Amino acid sequence: MKRLVPASARCVLVCCVVSLFLQSGLSADGLPDGYPASQRRKVVLTPHWKFHRGDPDANFYGNEFDDSEWEEVSVPHTLKLTDVNLDGCDDSKFQETFHRTVGWYRRVIEVSENPTKVFLEFEGAHQVTDLWVNGEHVGQHAIGGYTPFHFDITSYVSAGENQIALRVDNRKRDDTPPDPGPYDYVKFSGLYRDVYLVETGGLRVTFAWEDFYAGVSVTTPAVDPLNGNATIAVRTTVRNESEGRKDCRVLTRVVDSDGVVVMRLADMQSIPPGEDRTFNQCGGIDEDLHLWSCDDPYLYRVNTTVWDGDTVIDCVENPLGVRSLALSKEHGVLLNGEPVDLFGSNRHQHYAFIGDAMPNSLHYKDVLQLKQKGMNIIRTAHYPQDDALLDACDRLGVLVYEEAPTWIAIGNDAWFDNLERAARRMVRNHRNHPSVIIWGAGINHRGAVPRLHYAIKQEDPTRWTASNNSAWTGEQNSGVCDLFTNMDYRGVDDWTGEEYLLAMEGKLTPESIALYGGDPLRLGLIHWTAHAYYTFHPTNKSENRMRSGMMDGFRNMALPEDESYGEPVAMRIDVDMEGRELTADGNDIVLAYTRFVDKDGKLVPGPDVDVRYVVHGPAEIVGEGEIEGANPAPVSRGAAPVLIRAGLSAGEIHVTAECEGFETVKATLTSVPFNPDCIETRARAIYDLRRLHVDMGGEGQLVQFGWQSWIGESNQPAAFEADFLGGVRATLKPASDEGITRWLGEMNVKGRDGFVMGEGVCVIDPEGFALELSGLAVGRYELTTFHHAPVSNTNSMDPNRERLKTLKIHQIPVASVVNVTTKTGSTKVTVSTGKQVPDEGPGIAVVAFEVEDSSPVEFRFQDADGERGVWLNGFILRQAR
Structure with a gap:
């Protein structure tokens, strides 16, 4: 929140061009200006994996094993691509067979010469993961597939090349939620989130x-x-x-x-x-x-x-992200003190063909699309989601309601232990994201679970918990949770109106928006769902097992059904590159859509045809020749979508769309090089610029906390020295021999920085006075000066009341407008007055200047309209970029 200062009171005198947006240079180690180089190394292991599906008991982990015939893949990766019909599988909601196998992944990693510790870090893998390094079994992670974990491999590796092998096991387990089921969504498979090699020195921040x-x-x-x-x-x-x-x-x-x-x-x-x-x-x-x-x-x-x-x-x-969050019976949710209605959508991490194995760019695109549709909250149904999704919500301003992996089932003791572990890991992993405001502390449909609520509150007492009820299967109140979150498809008839209700599922109709936007105890409604998701639940079309969704599984929105559409006469191809790049890591994916227009150029639903795509350049079509509907792509909801995956080299990519009866259309895009060094790619410049806060006044002044005190004596030479960047000296003197200086001691003024504004120095001189700074090192600086003419706000309890009465300094006629002048120019500042600092702030002048040599820098202050006293209460001296 910026200091509130009106234009009349705040002036900026630019003595040099100082930009806060200069492009940062890189240091010798490849890091931006000021970013510390440390012994931590973090590399994302995206390409160059060898993959085999099946054979859970095989000895594929030995160093001597020849994996040259295995498929080479990049991570995130699913055990098998699937068409929109789940390959014709007829499992029930227990998912008895679909992707119920293991995947083997092998890769060589390069370890540095002298790290103290070496780790493999996983954002998530479905669902039990075993690791071997150089043929030795390191350990197993079996909490579940939706939360992060790591292995310490220090004692298994040596400098140089090391062989790692992973068995990622997606077979059913009764102790690993959301298994044993049933659940309304498909739990896909594989090494479907990012994997990192992490090295540290002898002191490290723990995971x-x-x-x-x-x-x-x-x-x-x-x-x-x-x-x-x-x-x-x-x-x-x-x-x-x-x-x-x-x-x-x-x-x-x-x-x-x-x-x-x-x-x-x-x-x-x-x-x-x-x-x-x-x-x-x-x-x-x-x-x-x-x-x-x-x-x-x-x-x-x-x-x-x-x-x-x-x-x-x-x-x-x-x-x-600094924000305040509160509940009000009069206004509902208050974000930074302002009422906000929560309207958004539920989101599964499923994507057509690739299942859960979404690259980070597609997570970002999902949030961007929902934000552009006016939504301000996402519920991560029904499990913790990718770090990239939370990053996107932080950046784009979308709130998050995140929950542990469940649906309706309630498992055994071991199952509950793992559910609690998963919930705790969810909180620990995402607790620093300002977008997260609600943790799900219930089992979906079944209502609040005290064990989850208390575990989550122990981990994070700063956020709300939600109960996850449904009207037809769950306990119908918030229980121990902060919010009563229920499903509202036909109204919530059993709500007492005595607790806060958030519809965690429902339809965003005009009627529901009016209802939830008009009652402060109804906090909002989260639409089911953002996108069609894979399920063994019955669907509208037997040949398509992607259910529900404001958009389809390709993130395509249907055209309005009530439009007089014309006949399609031409095709148009769009590559969805808004707000993103395509990275040449062998995994990043961009969507292209071919749509149809009428003779006036208006989009129309399109004919019942297929569109064939041809890609030239360092990229490929996902699923081409492997799954139905990948290429050629059928038109659905007015568009024929195709997934284009980047190769391992950057360059220009040409996409052509062909359809019988229409003229061929083309598009061109360019992929960018891949840098696996996570620290280099994510680090941004740090300018650790020093600040000196100086509070000016007479003997006995009340010094602003955290400021340094400059105490002066009336009509005497005034100087101040501080250890600022090696030392700085400030001197203050009237411009002529006729000048009078009056330094005010303790005075009470109410308002922000009241101790600064309550005292200071008042100089009466026809030619004003000078503030001179000497000893500053060569560089750029910014000086902020404060100008407020105080009036006594004392009372009988003030020990200095009588002394303040005799000083009468507050009765001196003072300038209302002050000229601020340097050798390069001048400007004006309006002086604030009174017993209280105005809500909009005191009179402030901000002067940017540059020191090029050892010469002092002088600032002159003078009454703009005459010879009245000029007030200076204090100043802030800052380094500038």
């Missing part, structure tokens, strides 16, 4: 899901949208993997969207070998706070740097 105290947890215990300040608490757990005790320093910096550090916290602890220590840090932002909202999804970054002495050992980043 967030390792433990209750693990990773980095960022919360905002207090957010004040009205006054523009926020308290930020950061909890960081560091493990000492070295052989000896380490004195570890953790530096936490909050970085704004321009890369400028706005909060800095540092702490040190001694960590014995093999042990963890948690650093609890708390600070805040009280200047130029920018809130995160659906309309303005402003993101800060929390950069965490771990030091061993003078050496940076580890560095990680997390998102921070």
